[in-house]
Amino acid sequence: MSNRLKLITSGFIKNNPTFVLLLGMCPTLATTTSAINGMSMGLATLFVLVLSNMAISALAPYVPDKVHIPVYIVVIATFVTLLQFIMQAYTPAMYETLGLFIPLIVVNCIVLGRAEAFASKNGVLDSACDGLGVGLGFTCSLTVLGLVREILGSGSIFGWNFIGGHDGMLAFVLAPGAFICLGYLMVLFNKIANKNK
């Protein structure tokens, strides 16, 4: 049991996808214009990650080695499309904001990376825990990055504006700000993580 807990927590720090593994940079930079967008993208990836990890660890023993990548991608794409249908039906506003980046989860290196590195060699439950850990790590990183960019760029927190009608520092909502924030957060994260070693 404690082993599984370790699997979950390692996704936050040791295997943190955004600040340590530097995976999934495309949705990280593009969707974190606000905290809520970052969080939604993280949760969408978490959903796909847990389910695809479970399915792949169950399938892995029966898949011939030479076709394992195509099979994994078909499985992942199925879950992403499922998610797309569900979001479109029940959270249309969110679907519109994230729109383009939902189908891109298929080729998100985090999902395929965990499938290759972990799920294909471990049991279903362990893989689910790994997916949950890495997914939560990704969600938190994206939320923090979104929060910092939102505070600096539009002067609000989760959509609640605290500087009145003024404009924030727009650069942080745009692409350059994404790189700057990500860089500084990465430094900060690694400094803290190294201290705790």
Added chain:
Amino acid sequence: MAVQSNLNNMALVLTLTCLFCSAILGGAYALTKDPIDKAAEAKTAKAIGAVLPEFDATSYETVSVDGKDFNYYLAKKGSETVGYAVESSTSGFGGPLSLIVGITADGVVYNTSVLSHSETPGLGAKCTTDEKFTSQWKGLNPSEKILKVKQDNGDIDAITASTITSRAYTLAVQNALSVVSVITGANPDATTGATTSKEETSNE
């Protein structure tokens, strides 16, 4: 770790996986089709409701203006025409900017609403939220104002640092007005006005 690969089991596994996945997706599509359609319908209904005064029924129609097809909703209360909600799309800064423009039967803009856009967050994307910008369309009478942004010697206040988006927005409203004037067959001046400004914008 895995099974030894040969042609037969590779083909078999891939076929089975794909068949199984497409079956699941087919089922999911059938299950979510209704809610998806309903969500889209509710969105359009809400948009029409926001841009036109009270009405009982709408009908969806298409009209061709200058060789381009425009879709609009004809809103009626009883037998009287309340107004027209025209779907009008132009190119903004980041991609197509799609508006629904509500115009009452007497040719005055009642309100406008953005259906979809891909403008820069924090800049052009303010066209959906900036009170100062959006409120100036309410009750705008095209015969009293010049439908161009101030930078182009018109009467429309542009969003700060988002002139291109504001221009696109203004052009979309203008096109919607000329569509309505074609539908009602009135005010030929508005039509020519819209055509001229269309040319100007494309030259920029």
